[in-house]
Amino acid sequence: RKHKDSKMDDTELYRNAGRKTSSLLDTFGIPSAAFKTSLQFDRGGKRDLKQYLICYRPEDVTNRHLLLYNGIINYIPGLESELDHISSKKLNMIIAMVSKGMSDGKSADLSSVKHKGLQYIGLNMYSEANALDPPIPEIEDKSMRGLNHPQLAHLLCPWKKLVWFDEDPDSYVSGEITMMAHIWPTFFYEHGVYDAAEKTHGLFRNHIVLRFYKHLFIGPSSVMNDSSNVCNSVKPSKNRAWGLTAVNKYIIAYVHIIISLALLLLTYFMISSAQHWTRCIGDMDLDELLWAIIEMLDDDPWVKDTLAWWNRYIFLCG
Known part of the structure; x- marks a missing residue:
């Protein structure tokens, strides 16, 4: 079905967010770990993405997770408002689709340029x-x-x-x-x-x-x-x-x-x-x-x- 804040259907929206995440933010990031850390950190409240883009240090795993989490939230319209009441089943599905998009995007890019x-x-x-x-x-x-x-x-x-x-x-x-x-x-x-x-x-x-x-x-x-x-x-x-x-x-x-x-x-x-x-x-x-x-x-x-x-x-x- 179409996402209420996008012309894409839900599956494509989540996979596209994954493709953007791998190309524009954290190529090797793990969305499931990022969401687990970030939701425990502030129970779904969206942090200032620009703050983490500036202050990020790779040795700080928590900040890396927050950076990835906020990036994905930024790429999926309306997801932030859903986080307080979203079911675990739906959230896990979204994370899986984002991860799939990241994997597919990286593989497609490599295949495209390797030769x-x-x-x-x-x-x-x-x-x-x-x-x-x-x-x-x-x-x-x-x-x-x-x-x-x-x-x-x-x-x-x-x-x-x-x-x-x-x-x-x-x-x-x-x-x-x-x-x-x-x-x-x-x-x-x-x-x-x-x-x-x-x-x-x-x-x-x-x-x-x-x-x-x-x-x-x-x-x-x-x-x-x-x-x-x-x-x-x-x-x-x-x-x-x-x-x-x-x-x-x-x-x-x-x-x-x-x-x-x-x-x-x-x-x-x-x-x-x-x-x-x-x-x-x-x-x-x-x-x-x-x-x-x-x-x-x-x-x-x-x-x-x-x-x-x-x-x-x-x-x-x-």
């Missing part, structure tokens, strides 16, 4: 000189995966260890160079830019992440047409459907996680048999990486400039 996104990696997408060599075919035969692909492994290697990588790429692939959540990989930085004395220089400004954002939030045609204003699609973009008017730190973190997972799955198949959405591959905990990025994007002049850079290059589709 298509490979053409976004080269600085010039239309130059054979920038193409992946060897190419990675879009097939399910595990033997044809890019196990030790040098260009993809290079992107995942931390900037500070590139000299070591270039001297002996096999050491990196075999795990001698460990990729950790607080050591930024090369693709986190603007192409060819890294300054050990100024580690924020070029950080989160790579051409790859811009293209992945456009693919995920606007549509693949916006990448291939080098445009951010493709508004005539039959299916509305996430930007339009979700009313996004600016990129924030949570979205930037999500895009980096999607790319990291896609590259890890394609490059390190031998480390993990997972070929779908997962939190950990080898020593890399993507949940830790997500919140390390969010923490890095605190409110200071560098962050404001970085967000302005993103929004300048991504003319959000109205």
